[in-house]
Each structure stands twice: as C-alpha cells, then as structure tokens.
Amino acid sequence: MKGCGNTLPAYCLILSSFHSFLLSSLKSNASLNSQPTNPMKKLLTITVALFLSVNFLFGQNEKYTAAMTEAVKDFSVSENKEPNQAEWQALANRFERIATAEPKEWLPRYYATYAYSTLAFFGKNITEKDQMVDKAEALLKEAFAIAGENSELMLLDAQVHQARMLADPQSRYQSEGPLFEASLKKAEALGPDNPRVYLMKGSNLYYTPEQFGGGKKVAKPILEKAVEKFATFRAAGLLFPNWGQGQAGYMLAQASK
C-alpha cells in the first residue's frame, strides 16, 4: 500500500444497447386528390386558364407533398418493426433526395436524420457508427437552421446524442450522457404534450440497468404517460412526426410483466 493521497478508484459501466422495435400499427395517410369540376364553357375557359397557371405554381408543392407522403408512409412501416439495414438506407436516401431538392423544408431532413441515427446501430465498428452519426448530425444542423428549435427536433437531437454514445458507450457515457439529458429536457419544455418525449424518457429508463437508477419499475409510469399522450395527440400536419404509438404500447406491456 503506497503513501495515500486522494484514493478514489472509480467505475463506469457499459450501457446495454437498446432499440428493439416490434409489432405493428400501421398508419394510413390520406392522399391528396383534386378533381376539376365541370362548369359552363366560359367558366371552363377561365377555370382552365387559372388551373393551368396555378398548377404550374403549385406543381412543385404537390410534387413535394406526394413524394413526402409516400416516403412517410414507408417510414411508418419500417419504424414499426425490427429495423432492416437496406430498408433504412433506402429511406434515408429518399428523404435526402427530397431534402436536396427542397432547401427550405425541414421535415425531409428530420426523417433523414432519424434514418441515419437508426443506421448507426448497423455499423460494424466505432468508425462506421460514427460516420452514420456524423451524417445524422449534419442533416439535423440543416433542419435547425430552417425551423429553429422545436420539440420534435430537440427530441431528435437527444436521439443523435444517444446514437453517438452507443457507438462507444464505456468511454462516451460521461460526455454524451449529459448532452442527451439536456436535449430531452428542452424537448419536454418546448412540447409538454409531445408523446414521443415520454416514450424516449421511458425507453431510456427501461434499458438503463437498475443499479444506475433505471429498470422496468421506474420506466412504467413514464410509459403509461406516453401511451396517454399518444391517444390524444394531434400532429400539426399530415407530414409531421407522428410515430411511436406502437412502440409505446409494446414497451409498456413489457414493463408491466
């Protein structure tokens, strides 16, 4: 035993990685349709002229909505089951293509970031995982620049920090953990009725070992709140984030066992 000074040996544990998605709850998205009506001849000419000019102006917007609707539909399908790398890469690519064509829209970037943070789990080593998280971060930065800070983006920010940490949990626990917490806190402050906030809190607690203050018992009340909020939540628009109800239900069932 050597002469003593500040003897404080210390410890840090591996966080068990999580993210198992299961089971179904398909969401159907209504598709937009418009039908020209059949007026009298004069009205027809005027309407045709208007229709052609307006079609030109909103043609781009329709294209955006159509493409996003399809992509978000496929996103919901993928999000409700066990993640498949090829599927998520294809989704990430689709959203990124839309994002590149529409520099003023934050939603395609939102979904692309989500896709890349999911793809990080498939990385074979720390460097590959980090490369995916780098991509997610870059897209998220663009989204923030367009939309500013809102509850969904802050939640996504927390998710990206989590992916960063899980690439090398033992070492990054100390640095990424507090950043994850801070973003989650802000997401709740900006959107206290956002059900995904409670889903993320609850699932994080569910997978945190009991010795660290987590576990099923602690997670259950939070997951119950998530399920409640999902039941009453109305998204701001058809393309806005609306995922996670299935996950929350499943996880609550697991936590109640």
Added chain:
Amino acid sequence: MKNILVLILLLGSAPLSAQTLLSGQVADRKGNALPGANVLLKGTYDGATSDTLGRFSFVTFGKDSASLQVSYVGYESFERRFVLRGKPQTFTVRLEESASELNTVVITAGSFEASDEKRMTMLKPLDIVTTAGGGADITAVMQLLPGAQRVGEQSGLFVRGGSGQESKVVIDGMIVQNPFFSAVPDVQQRGRFNPFMFKGTAFSTGGYSAQYGQALSSILSLSTSDYASNNGLGVSLNLANAGLNYDLADEKQSLSVVGYYGNLKPLFALVKQNVEWTREPEFTGSSLTYRLKTSKTGLLKAYGMYSNSRLGMITQAPLDDETRTGIKLSNCNAFTTSTYTDSFAEGKWRLLSGFSYSYNRDETTFDGSNFGGSDERIQGRAVITRVFEKNNTLLFGTEVHRINLKTAFNDQGYALHDNYAAVFAETEIYLSRKLAGRVGLRSEYSSRLNRFNLAPRLSFAYKTGEHSQVSLAAGRFYQNPDYRYLYKNPDLNFERADHLILNYQRIKDKRTFRIEGFYKNYAQLVREFTGQPGSLPRFDANPYRFPWGQTNNGGNGYAQGFDVFWRDQQTIKNFDYWITYSYVDTKRLFEQFQQAATPTFVSNHNASLITKKWFEKITTSANFTYSYTSGRPYYNPNRGDGPNDNFLADRTPPVHNLSFSASKIMTIKNNFTILYLTVDNLLNTRNVFTYRYTPDGQTRYAVGPQSYRSFFVGMQIMLSKKATVISSDL
C-alpha cells in the same frame, strides 16, 4: 367541349418533355459493389438507391444539362455533368474512400495513448482506474506498460533505463512541479491526481513532440476532461480517507468541488508495516474545477488544488542503533492551472493558452536538523495551430517559466532561481493516407545555466496494411541537470539524450499487438568527483546525500532494448487481458561512477500480465495483475569502486507481485453505490528492492516494500436522486 376536356387533361397531367432511363453501377476503386448508395439528379426528386450489386436505375423527366450525384457514407461524393438526350444512358461510378481513423496512418512511435477521443489507442482512461495493483494511481498503472520499469522504493516514472528525474508529468501541456506526494526515504509515493479528472493519458516512452522538453526519457501527458457531470453530492469512504464531492453543471458551465480528510492510522493497524511510524500519515485536501464555454468553440478550464500532510517515521540500518534517525515531514502544496482553448475561421486556426502556478513546501527534519525546502513554479504557455486540408497542421508555440527553489541540508540553506523559456515549431504532414510525417524544432534557454539549446525532432509512420503500421521517431532531448548540482555549480550545461525508436503495431478486431525497439545515446551527463587530496574517492551509496563534490558534464551512456505488448479483448466474452515484456540493456558513466555501469534503478527484464473480467449478473468486475521485475544492481562496498573492480556487479533477487481488485455496483436505498476491494501482494512475497550495507560494510540488509500483503476497501455513494443517464465520476 370534349376536346377541351381532353386538352386540359393532357396539359394538366402529361409532362411536356420525354422521359429518360438512367442506370449504372456504383463501386469502390477496386470495383467492389457499393449497395445502398444514393444516386440522384441534382435539383430534381429523381433518383434511386443502389441494390446489393451496386446497380441502380431510374427514370427522369428532366431535360438538357443535368448533374448526376452519388453519395455513400464513408466515401467522397461523386458528381458528373451530362446532357439528357432522351436516350437511355448508363454510368459506371467509382467512389473514393474518405479519410478516417481506420484507413489513415497515425504517428505512434514512442507513444502509448489512453484516450476516449482517438481510435488507435491501446488503453482507455477507464483501464487505468480498473487495473489491479494500480490503486487508481496513474503512474502506478503506467509502470505496467511497456518501456516502464518498476523501482519499488522510489517515486517517479523510470523509463527505458532512465532515472525518475528523466520523466516529466505534464497536465494540459504544462509541467507539473510536484506530481507526487513528498518523498520520505524508501517509501514510494503516489501521484497527487485523481485519474478521473483526465479524458486522455499519453505516455511517451521517448521520441516525443517538440512541444515538450526538459525530460531526457519520457513525458506523461495528461489532458483534463472538458465536461463535468451534473451529479450533485457524492460521499467517498475507505480505510484511508473520507471525502465529499459536489458537482454542478448546466449547458454553459460546470463546477466540481472535492474535499477530503485522511488518516492512515486505522489502515496501518490492520496491515502490518515494515516501516516504524512515529506518526502515521495524516492529510487533508480540497480541489475545485471550473469549466466555462465562452462561445461555441471557446472553453475555459480552471483547476485549483490545495493539500497538506504530516507524518513521522524512524529509519535505521538493522541492528545498528547508531544510524537510528527520526524523520518528521510536514508538507503543504498548492497547485492551480487554467487553460483557454478556442478555434477560429471554422477550425482553420486553433489556440491553446495556459497558465499554471504551484507552490510546495516541505518542513522536513532528520533528528531535528533541517532538510526541508520549497519549490515554486510559475508558467505560461501559448500554442497556435494552423490546420490545412487533409489534416495537415503547422504549429508555433512558446512557454515561459520562473522557478524558485530552496533547500536545506543539515541546517545549511541553498537557494536558486531559474528563468526558463522555450519556443517550438512543428508540422504534421500526411503525404498520403498511408504515409505521415512530423518534423519539429525546439529551442530552450535557462537563465541559471545561461545557455541556449536547439533540439530537432522527427517522426514518421507508414501504414503497411489495413490494420497494421510501422512508425519511427528520432530526436534530440535536453534537460537541466538535477537542481541539487546547480546549487553549487552554476556553470553546468544541459544534459542530452538522442533517441531512435522504431515500432510495428497491428490492431484488428479488439486485438492489439505492438513491438518497439529503441536506442538512446546519453551525453553531457553530470559527473561528480568526490576524491579528497591524498585518498581515492569512495562511492557514497546513500541515495539522499547532498552532492558536494566537483561536477562537470563529462558523463555519457547508452540504453537499448525493445518491448512487446499484446492485448486481447475479444477471445473470451467480457474478459480483457494484456501482457507486456520490456528488455533494456544500459550502462552509463555519471554521478559518482568511476566507470560505466548499469545504474541501480535499472532492471533488465520487466514483464506484467493484467486481466480484467466483468460479471454481468452480479455487476462486479474482478481484476488480477501479476508483475515480474528482474534483479537490480546494488552497491557492495566490499568490492571496491575502481575501474577494475566489479562495481555494481551484484544483483538483487527478482521482484514478484500478484495483486487483485474487485468492484461492485449496486443501489442502497435508491442511491447509486460502488464498493471496491484491493489486495496487494496476494502471495505475501518477501520482495527486496535493493540492499544497503551498514557503515562498517559488514552487514547487508534488505530494503523492501512498506508492507507485504496488504488490503484496502472502500465505497463511493452518489446522493443525487437523478434517475436518468448517470455518469459515475469519483
């Protein structure tokens, strides 16, 4: 009407231009298919994802000039302009890999890094804390790494045949004047710093960068962490001390405060001591760490620590009451360091600036005679780095120190001051992804010596394969002679060492192999002549003597050898082990030596085996360390010390040590708790570090460890109620 309707339908829904089929294949430079690549036509929604064979095809309604863009994570983006002619077109796309840690070479010769941030490192900071036998003391664990030697009864880092003076500890770039607790005879002191303060540890065993100097053998570079956790109050309790720590953090700033009181009396009552204590060590201390994010890129860190301690012991040669001496030591130490780092022009320029002040006072008496002293060091440092593309860098820096030393020897007082300054420049160039070079130049000035020096440094690394590389380092290193010599002789020159180091390493799938060979040439070492007129000089083996003889820089020496490191974290689940072996052959002519000989702190063979296993179900980690140190030379007065006698020819027996440590994580009443236990020298081996002789030269006695088999237990509790992500920071 019908016709108009048809026209409307045609105009409204049909595109005005024809559709074109675009297809092709995406592959890397060697032709291997890249599935999942994103292929798109710039400015449109048209595109596709490449399939498992790298093939893609999609239809576009665009016209005229277009740009095909292909991107794939980990590779450089591809863009090609072309013209849409209405006919189908195929493309063969070849993507270039982006530079990453996996495919880019890293300069590693002479350096062993434990870092969270860099990938090609051998250890993580966590490894330091969990190594058995280390006692969570950084330098104790560094002694288990290749290149380091274990000298059981002395404090400091002994590297590749160099003495403890030849290694410096540096925190955030600045030299630490008193990294260890104050020395008392034959009791090895531990480092003053808590390993969890640091995000990275770089242990250089030679050939280090031009940014550092004043160490002939090695630099232990510690980097403090940039973040603090928001943990609230923590309590630490063990057989040696009781402490409190409080952490507070928000987005912009953080504050950590630590306070502790220690008394080794209870521990020494339980663990039999080989030292006769008149007053068991008692100590108190406190520290404060403050971090502030001044901007998106700027970070200010300030650390301050104050501690004091008291102890009393008796030393004597066995069976010789005449040599019985009572030693009393009362120490106080204050240390503060602050750094400011920032980057400008989007990372093109980086600034690191630091300031540090330390004051250490030892009130030491040997039988009432004053043998104490004080050290004071003030230093400032600034480094500016220009970052070019492809990670090439050029840096310039300077450091200025003022050192005030006072010492007393048998009531005689000495004092000296030194103004030390250095400037350095270094560039790191990646000639290709596979070949990197670092060239630097350092110049130093010491006012006490009133001399300048110029030291070039050079290192290269070449990536021989996907997982392996070869690295070389060479350079000249200067150091002020031991200040004890400078009290009497201000005309001395810098001591010098030239290094040449070559290493090969391979890291694949969590298995690491590394072999490194070195040659060091020493020059201008201080020699002391203790001959009196009319009689031959007699070697005085007392390691605590005050050098009173004539001195000059006429000494020289060499050190050569190699070390091997193997680590495997993969083969057995949750089991991590590493093996190191170091060989050194060294002789030098220095100090009182009248002929070149292997110094007494050198052991030719050092080997260690470290194992760690994590038991998931009981959240417990159990670690073993076995270390072997071959015999060291010791002075035998019966042999004589002239050039033809067998000076320092005797060797002590080898030293074996098997130690064990375990830690368990649990919650007590919702409070996160860690319990730990260590047993050192499990086999109760009666180790001998060196031999001394009684003044009459007749009886030899052994100098060994402070205690043989010893144990230590403790716990750390977090009183914070935070339920979400918790980081344990002790």
